[in-house]
Amino acid sequence: MRSQEFGLYFLIFPDAPAAARIAALARRCRSEHGLRAKLLPMSRFHVSLQNLGRYDELARPKVTAAKARDAAARVRASPFVIMFSRVESVSGGNGRHPLVLREDDGVAGLEMLNRSLGATMRMTGLGRVWISPLI
Numbered sequence: 001m002r003s004q005e006f007g008l009y010f011l012i013f014p015d016a017p018a019a020a021r022i023a024a025l026a027r028r029c030r031s032e033h034g035l036r037a038k039l040l041p042m043s044r045f046h047v048s049l050q051n052l053g054r055y056d057e058l059a060r061p062k063v064t065a066a067k068a069r070d071a072a073a074r075v076r077a078s079p080f081v082i083m084f085s086r087v088e089s090v091s092g093g094n095g096r097h098p099l100v101l102r103e104d105d106g107v108a109g110l111e112m113l114n115r116s117l118g119a120t121m122r123m124t125g126l127g128r129v130w131i132s133p134l135i
Contacts, residue, residue, distance in 0.1 A: 008052040008065060010072065010117060012110070019045050022101070029087055029099060047082070049114045050121065064126065071120040080109025
């Protein structure tokens with residue numbers, strides 16, 4: 001797969017202790033529910049915030065990436081805790097149905113960060129702002 005086939009996103013990655021807890025939960029769910037899919041490496045655990053589009057479909061991908069970096073540099077947020085309360089299977093590409101963590105109430109700080117990022121993206125000229133369905 002060529003790099004041009006990938007999307008350009010803003011993501012948040014868990015710290016090492018949180019990633020270890022997520023991996024343990026994934027192993028437990030796999031065992032308890034007889035799931036057979038290969039587990040992702042902890043380095044790939046993330047929360048998607050903003051989708052800027054597929055790299056190969058962006059008119060000027062390097063300009064878009066530069067504007068995205070500028071937008072991110074303008075965002076200010078205090079540290080916050082993210083708490084997920086349930087595991088769900090979602091429809092993914094290629095007939096896959098990955099397990100994801102979801103929450104109803106424990107992502108207020110994450111939602112504020114995402115909205116702030118969306119606002120700075122608009123200010124830097126990135127009109128295509130996608131607010132991730134975080135919950």
